[in-house]
Amino acid sequence: MYMNEILPTIVPNMQKVNLYLTTLIIKIIEINDFLLFNFMDSTLLQVGRKMMEFSLEPPLSTMLLAN
Known part of the structure; x- marks a missing residue:
């Protein structure tokens, strides 16, 4: 039932961010x-x-690696 709703891999954060500010700059x-x-x-x-x-x-990942 839920097998088609979960992606096989995680979508990278680079594809999730809005690039409007970068484009304007x-x-x-x-x-x-x-x-x-x-x-x-x-x-x-x-x-x-x-x-x-x-x-x-x-x-957050930097904080985890700092210990």
């Missing part, structure tokens, strides 16, 4: 081609790899 600094804009750094530090294992917001 990019337009303000006069970058007109969003596809060529480098949004994220391609490197991921060791702490970031550990944080990916949690399904939490970054500040």
